[in-house]
Each structure stands twice: as C-alpha cells, then as structure tokens.
Amino acid sequence: MLEEVRQFINQHTELTDEEFQTIASIVHPVSFDKRIKVVDIGEVATTLYFVLKGISRRYFYRGKHEVITHLVRENGIMGSVISFLTGEPSKYVLETIEPVTALAVSKTDLEALFLSDKKWEKFGRRILTSFFLQIEYHNLDNIRFSTKERFINFMKQNPDLVLRVPQKYLASYLEIQPETFSRLKHLMVKEK
Amino acid sequence: MNKAFAVLDPIYLEYAQKYLGRFMPITRDELIDLLQYCEIRKFDKRTIIVKEGEVDNYLNLVVRGLVRKYLPVKKDEVILQLATEGHVVQSEISFLTRTPSMVVLETLEPTILVSLTYDKMEEALGKFPKGERLGRLILTGMFIKKDENRYNRLLKSTRERFYEYIEHHPHMLQRVSQKYLASYLQIKPETFSRLKALMAKRKK
Numbered sequence: 510m511l512e513e514v515r516q517f518i519n520q521h522t523e524l525t526d527e528e529f530q531t532i533a534s535i536v537h538p539v540s541f542d543k544r545i546k547v548v549d550i551g552e553v554a555t556t557l558y559f560v561l562k563g564i565s566r567r568y569f570y571r572g573k574h575e576v577i578t579h580l581v582r583e584n585g586i587m588g589s590v591i592s593f594l595t596g597e598p599s600k601y602v603l604e605t606i607e608p609v610t611a612l613a614v615s616k617t618d619l620e621a622l623f624l625s626d627k628k629w630e631k632f633g634r635r636i637l638t639s640f641f642l643q644i645e646y647h648n649l650d651n652i653r654f655s656t657k658e659r660f661i662n663f664m665k666q667n668p669d670l671v672l673r674v675p676q677k678y679l680a681s682y683l684e685i686q687p688e689t690f691s692r693l694k695h696l697m698v699k700e701k
Numbered sequence: 702m703n704k705a706f707a708v709l710d711p712i713y714l715e716y717a718q719k720y721l722g723r724f725m726p727i728t729r730d731e732l733i734d735l736l737q738y739c740e741i742r743k744f745d746k747r748t749i750i751v752k753e754g755e756v757d758n759y760l761n762l763v764v765r766g767l768v769r770k771y772l773p774v775k776k777d778e779v780i781l782q783l784a785t786e787g788h789v790v791q792s793e794i795s796f797l798t799r800t801p802s803m804v805v806l807e808t809l810e811p812t813i814l815v816s817l818t819y820d821k822m823e824e825a826l827g828k829f830p831k832g833e834r835l836g837r838l839i840l841t842g843m844f845i846k847k848d849e850n851r852y853n854r855l856l857k858s859t860r861e862r863f864y865e866y867i868e869h870h871p872h873m874l875q876r877v878s879q880k881y882l883a884s885y886l887q888i889k890p891e892t893f894s895r896l897k898a899l900m901a902k903r904k905k
Contacts, residue, residue: 569852569855578855591845594841623834633837638797641843641844645793645847648781649794649804652779
C-alpha cells in the first residue's frame, strides 16, 4: 500500500529510498465504514489521510442544506484540511460515502518532518501548491463555463464518480440544481 | 541595501514586513535581505500588467495604487480581485505552473509594485535560512484564503456579501467604479445600486 503513496509523492518531488522510509515511518493504516463522520463540525482536525480505497465527501451546512465542496477518492488526500492547517474548529463535515481504507498522518508528525529539513519544507510547499491549484482551477472553471459545460467536463473527466457517488451529491458539488443535473444527464444519454 | 530600495518610502517596507509577518516573525534585517531579490515596478493607471495568454513571471506586493484581476468570459469579464496597498496580486495558476494566464491584471490607478520573479523566488527561498519554511507558510495562507472565499461565496447571500464587503472596505466605493465592485461581488449592477441605496437610507 506504500507504493501508491510513493507514486503520489513522485508527482510532486523525487524521493530517495531513504527519504521515502522517513515518510513510511510516520504513516499508519486506518479504515472507516461507509457513512462515517471522520471529522464533525466544531472538531479540530489533527489527521490527514491518503486514500487507498473508497470515497469521501466534505460538506458544510447552509441552513439545513448540505453544500458539498470536495469529493476525494483513491490517491487523494482527505481531511478537514483548513482545520488541520489552522488548528481552528472545522466548519466542514468529513464523511465517508463508501468504506475507506487510508494511510493516516498526524499533524504533530508532519510538522516535525517539515521542521527537520529544508527539503521537507519544500515538499510541503509542493503539496500545498497542488491543493491551491485545485481550488483555483475549480473557481475559475465555475466562472468561465456554463452549467452545461461544467456538467459535460465533469462527466468526461470523472466517469467513475458518476457510478460511485449519488447524483444529488454530484449536483451539489457542481453547484447545479438536482433537477438541472437530471435533465442534463438525460440529454447526454440521448445525444450519445 | 539595493539602491532601488534606498530611495523608497519606508511605508513600502512596512507593507512587506506586515505581509510576511502574517506567516512568521521576520526582522527588518531579514526583510532587507529578502528584498534584494525583488524589483520595484511602476505603472501608469490603466496599464495591462499581465495579458491573457502570457506567462505571469511575477509575485507582486502592491505598495501604492490599485490593480484589478479579471477573467475574460466570452464577451464579458468577471473581476476576481481588487488589490490595494498591502495586498499580493498575480495570476496564481500561471505563475505556479508556468503556463499562459487565463486572467488579466490591469492597474486602475498609478501603481507601484514590489515584485519577485519566479526564479528569484526559488533562489531566495533556497538561500534564506527560513526561506523554505516561509514559502510553505505563504502557500498555506494563500490556500486557506481561497477556501475561505469559496466557503463564503457558497454560504452567504448576495446581500450579506455586499454589506460585509462595504463594511470592511468602505474606501473602495470612492476608489473603484460601482460596475467593477458589482462584478467582483458577482452581483448584478442593478442589485448593487439597489443595495447601496438601501444602505444609505438605513444610515439616515
């Protein structure tokens, strides 16, 4: 299971075997059943998870309404990341959709790693850059594409999620009304 | 000290120290060391700093003036940021990935920027003792800010976003046209006028 972690890290930086051993020594396997709240609103998140199997969602409440901002599957990092970084209570719920197995790393261990050497600080910056880019691309895409374009792009890029995640969650994530989502889906099937 | 900085108003150093101080304590000497890597850039008002399709090579701190960042969308444009003194502005994706910019940066007032190129940034972060740490913490800060903006946009109503913005940035009504503020807040210009009229009424 460490091989997946290595592949993930290699996207950001090349590690020697020794450096990789350092990473391997601070992660430990965990698993969660489906529909488990891993982090609830008001809790301070102290762990990040590298997902080996399964899907989770992150959402907050607008009134009684759940607003989904993240869907994380295999080879992604799941966590209430902002709470983890700031040490403030989470504004989000992190909840599994499918059962999840993951490798966990604690904030204490990660901070110690960063402080131990400049190269780990740089590694941290690379990972944070990827988080940053992800949210910024999402923001810009939301502005420059129409609802229909966003829907089609998402379906093309994430055919697996369409099968694994309930439609109402996908609609929320894409900021599309559930009815519009259904209509677009029918249209797409028809066009095929 | 770099000559360009010797002639600078000390307020510019204050802005830089305040910005970096949000991430880690930084002494005046450390700041001056870091500023050796930077350059001062001056622009007239209404100057395009980064064009669509151009790779943005700079991280900029505004020390005087006002820069708007916008995303051209079909025949329209949506303003993403209105950066004033003390704010950092750049085409982030372009800068970080070295790819053509989707967004445009334009000054609205005569503007002075303290700017760092991508290569100089990497060099400074590598050489400066706490540089890599500073780099990580700045990225952390940028990321948290983006997430917060998205959270607020999804959570809050148009009216709430309008009132919060005007309350926190009262001077912007004088500095920027209403049409730009409306675009930035992603509010229709008519709605903006209506909310502004409502607010004026309430004050009386």
